[in-house]
Amino acid sequence: MKSVALHNLGCKVNSYEIEVMQQMLQEKGYTIVPFDETADIYIVNTCTVTNIADRKSRQMLHRAKQKNPAALVVAVGCYVQTGREDVEQDPCIDLAIGNNRKKNLASILEEYLQDLEQEDAVAENAENAGHGVDKTLHDTTVIDINHTAEYEEMTLKQTAEHTRAYIKIQDGCNQFCSYCVIPYARGRVRSRRAEDIIREITGMAQNGYREIVLTGIHISSYGIDFDEEAWKRGESVSVLKEDEERRDYSGSSKLIDLLERIHTIEGIERIRIGSLEPRIITEETAARMAALPKLCPHFHLSLQSGCDATLRRMNRKYTSEEYAESVALLRKVFDHPAITTDVIVGFPGETEEEFAQTKEFLDRIQFFEMHIFKYSKRAGTRAAVMSHQVPDPVKTTRSAELLAMEKEQSKQFRTHYVGREAEVLLEETKEIGGTEYLLGHTRDYVKLAVSVKENKKNVANTVICGRVQGFLTDEILLLSPLEFSK
Missing domain, CATH: 2.40.50 (OB fold (Dihydrolipoamide Acetyltransferase, E2P))
Structure with a gap:
């Protein structure tokens, strides 16, 4: 059987998906080898969140072809979805598979290899062999991601981590932040059936996993695509809502419903949740979460900026004070919860005064950890063509200031535990x-x-x-x- 080397780039959702893809290939009899070894097939699960991510995706694909020019090099995921034209013109890429087709990886590979074998048989010489095989198998491996209501069901049985398992519960995003291309790479919100989530987590618990982390592209939107009448009957039925207001994220109660069901699974002792929309934290949702002993008091609330003017340009849907209220609610119902966040510095138009407002806000909130990012242009987004782009040296200076603040706040949070x-x-x-x-x-x-x-x-x-x-x-x-x- 052919040998396969896999490499993952990007987020926890990508990590989950590549583990399932590897699992599927192993079940089909493929031999998995490290990516830096010679293999018959190289698969790169790509990322496109920034221009740098695109470049890294291309670099890994080219590295694979250089490692073994005769190998089949497969590009999978977000870079394929947003950069299809570049992918089709790249001679290092033999096969392209977009999002919502990863679950069909094994059958797509089989079909491609059969076409390749037929093409080679009729080729006049080795130089022309395989050149007639279409990278997308005649438009079947890359779909229009914005016009599907189907959640791509994949089930993980084992993971590289021995104690903690990441469980994907939804895909897509309807938020359309001005700096982000992910809604175009992942499509609209598509939620996974609760029954399938429970079945997967139960299986992981039976395999000895004691902690699970719920992940997705925008998990606060979990369930907004479900048919309400079906949900009331205890069914998870996803439908495409073409007229849905893009700012809607009101599936928060369904996410809490899901947490309460997971809480009953025997063997699972810890439940963590991935990045949350600040507005999902209300008096009701905070109280319901606090009533779940297995739920870890560790919350990542995405901020991006502590300045309201900057938040508006980012097309974020909350104010800094609304964010602060969400943090206050969590600290009201949990004892010393860990609050983490993301912050972008140097967003287009960010003045010294706006940056100072962000610093003041961060100092007031006091986080366990902050992930600091220098704004990076992403082609195809509104922010990339905004006026008043901040010079790189200014971004670097601001980033260094926040990194120093993050280090001190993180130390203070940890110091709380000394002697306890x-x-x-x-x-x-x-x-x-x-x-x-x-x-x-x-x-x-x-x-x-x-x-x-x-x-x-x-x-x-x-x-x-x-x-x-x-x-x-x-x-x-x-x-x-x-x-x-x-």
Whole structure:
């Protein structure tokens, strides 16, 4: 059987999908090899969130062809969806598969290889072999992503992580932020049937996974595409709503409904949720989440800017004060929750005064972690052609200021745990400063370390309780175990 090497770029949704694709290929008998080895087939799950992501996708595809010029090089995903013309003209790419066709990877490969074999048989010479095989199999491997209501059902059985499993619950986005191309790469919101999610998580629990993370392109929109009457009957039926207001994200109650169902699954001890829309946090939703003991008090609320004028140019649908109110609600119902966020610096038109407002807001909120990004133009978005583009040196200076702020806030959040008891799910072994430690995370995602030498019984996928002694590194706290939980 042919050997296959896979490489993933981009988000957690891409990571989930490539693991399922690898699983499908293994079930068909393909041999999986590392990407830096010679393989018969190379598959790159691409990203297109920025121009840099596009370039990285092309680089990995070209690297594969250079590694083995005779190999079949397959481009999959978002870069294919938004850059089809470039993909079709790229001589390093043999086969292109867009979004919502990844579940058909194995059958598409089989069809392509059959066409290739037939083409080679009639080719006059080796130089012309395979040149007549269409990269999209006559427009069947890349669909119009904006006109489908179908959620691409894929089921994961195992994952590279041994304790934590990412579970995809929806695809697509209706938000259309001015800097983002993802709605065009992923299409409109399509939610996964709750029954399929429960079945997958139940299977992961039976395979020993104790923690799951719900992920998607815009999970706060989960369920907005479901037929209301069907939902009331306990069914998850997705329909394409052509006249849907693009700002609608009112599926929040359905996301909480889903969390409550997952909470009942035996064997799952921790539930995490991916990036949330700030407006999903209301008195009702916060209270319902707080009533779920398995739900980890770790919330990523996407911010992007603390200045309302900048938020309007970004086409974000909330104000800074509405964001602050959402954080306050979480801190009201959870004890010391970990709040993380994303911030873009140097967005077109961001003045010194606007940046100062963002800094002041970030200082007021106080986050566990902040992911700081310098604005990068993305062709095809409104922001790319906005006036008053901020010079790169200014972006770099502003980014450095926020990174320094992030480091201090993160340290303060971690310091809260020194001298306190904590529970950690052990995940991996790592040597730090010549000593071997077992590393894991608390429920609010603070990383802790336990000495292997002093605690030989400790094993991965074990929950232990202990007292935090202090900092082992800037980002890792040292735990002295009190007892094993399970």
